Amino acid sequence: MTEPEGDLPMIRQFRDWIQKSPSESDPERSRFFTEGVIVLDTNILLSLYEYTPAARQQILDALRNVQSLLWLPHQVGLEFFQNRHRVITGRKRALEESQRALRNKISEAKQALKEARSQTQKMLIRYAQDTEASSRLEKQISDKVISDLLSDLSSTLESQASRLREYDISVSPSSDGDTVLTQVAALFKDQIASPPAPEVTRRRVEDASLYRFPNLIPPGFKDAGKGTALASSGDFLLWEETISHMADSESRSHLLFVSNDTKEDWYQPSGEGRNEPRPWPYLKTEMRMRAGAELRIETPGAFYRGINHFLHAEITETTYAEIDRAAAGATPASITEAAAIRTPPPPDLVTAALDAAGLEDALVYTITATAHRSLFLWWLIGATAQLERRPLIDDEPDVLFMPATRQTAQPDPNWLPGIRLHLGEWPYRSSSWIAPWFVDTLNASSVRDRKILQGLAAQQLAFRPRDV
Structure with a gap:
């Protein structure tokens, strides 16, 4: 009697490599949103600073639907605090630059009108010898007329630009004025990891730099050589910490990892009958082998739509568009x-x-x-x-x-x-x-x-x- 294909040992052992790319309609997907452990990558937390206040509030409200499932690895928390100041400062500088650019454009518009008037006057004199018309034009479009013409328009533009200040978030070593930081801290409560022992971190960094990265074993090998060995091992430290957490309890059977990182050290490139990249099958196999848990990796857009679908969170299409726009605007490799x-x-x-x-x-x-x-x-x-x-x-x-x-x-x-x-x-x-x-x-x-x-x-x- 022939065994069912799925029961054959070889097929079962390498099933992650022959399964289709993860789909939002997978029947098992709901378990990750209702009874799994959910880990948000650092880029998901930092992106909260980039959203508009309304979108940010909707996203935080949605995350509260899965609050009991959230767990913060120490590596994510460390990177969040290391980069928080930089993200806020960069946002403030971008807002300041936009206002400065606006003022420059208004000044350029005034100058362009003056140059257009002067050019027309020269043409009137050169080709028509009409000095009278040239003089009338000087009065009709005087510097004062140009300033008055642009005054209302510039005031409207500047008033709208000044509204951008309401999106500012203060920066301080503590949480003073940083509403994102305080809400993130309240979201995780005590569901956070303690720092790994120094000798554990050292062993993991050596494993990454001496074995996994040279052999292109995901995750994180694309960061090899970027800065110090410790700095380039961030993704792998997060991975090892998460596997250890999942292995510590038999009740943790499903892990949902949410990240905007789709580089080749997390995602297998398209090919071999696949039209789009997929999370590396090796990651699913390793999580199952070492922690006895099933792994699912999702981008922020898919994750928040999942919360909406399974837990009926209220997220508007405008907020989804903002999430997708932020993800699509990722910088090239x-x-x-x-x-x-x-x-x-x-x-x-x-x-x-x-x-x-x-x-x-x-x-x-x-x-x-x-x-x-x-x-x-x-x-x-x-x-x-x-x-x-x-x-x-x-x-x-x-x-x-x-x-x-x-x-x-x-x-x-x-x-x-x-x-x-x-x-x-x-x-x-x-x-x-x-x-x-x-x-x-x-x-x-x-x-x-x-x-x-x-x-x-x-x-x-x-x-x-x-x-x-």
Whole structure:
């Protein structure tokens, strides 16, 4: 008699590799929302700072429906407190920059109208010799008329922009004024993990850096080499801590892990008959083998829709759109020069890079060309990470371009020879080419910032051998 296919030992042992990608209609899914352990990744908690107040409140209310199932690993809590200040500061800076940009646009509009008037006057005189019409135009569209015309419009725009201040959340070492922090703490109550013993952490870091990462075993191997061994092992430390927690109790049979991290060290790329990536089957197998528990991994949009479906939480379509928009706006895994021009750098990364380099905040606003500003900020993010001036941030992309190169041939017709930089400030004046956006940035910088930027660029070149 032939055994049913699912009962064959080989099929049963490798079932995670042949099963379809997880679906929201899986019959077993409800158990994860009603009787499982739910772990929220750090990026899920930090994203609460990015939502509007109304959406944030709906999401927190929805999470209270599964409050009894939540558990906070120590690694998640640690990363949350390490990055909380950076996220809030980056948000505040982005709001301030938007208001400054608005004022600049209004000023540019005034100047454009004046230039249009002047150009028309020149045409009237040059082609019609009509000085009278030119004089009438000067009176009809005077500087005062232009200011009055734009006054109401600018007031409306500025009043709307000023409303953004209501979305600010204060930053302090304690919880004073930070409503997100206090609500998150109340959400988890005492369902939080204690710090692992130092020797346990050391053993796990060694396991990650010496065995798992070199062999591309998920999770976290994409972070290998980013900063110190401890800093690059965050995902694996979270994974090990969670497995240990699940294994400590036979009653914990289902784990739902919610994360916005869909890199290749958590998700298997599409292929082999699959149209989209799926969580690595290895993770499900390891969780079952070591902890006797079933694993399900979901993105925030799917998770919150699950709470709504199974527990009837009230989440509006507007909030779902905000959740999905935040997830879709994730930064690419790597940034080329072309990508840098069309991809705005995340405010939290900009803040971290400026602080790490010790640059004046005003520098960002003195760079007039938008493309040059974006290229500069992405390079600064990459340089401060590469030179270990700051710790890497979760899901931070690799920046694949530099502001200078040492080679005989000119890399691009627009690149300038190193002799364009000041004698005594740039060590490669006779042997380098400089990107035009970097020259533009240096010209807009103070003497102090100029020296800092050239020092960073020179240190980067010192890591790369000279091209012939």
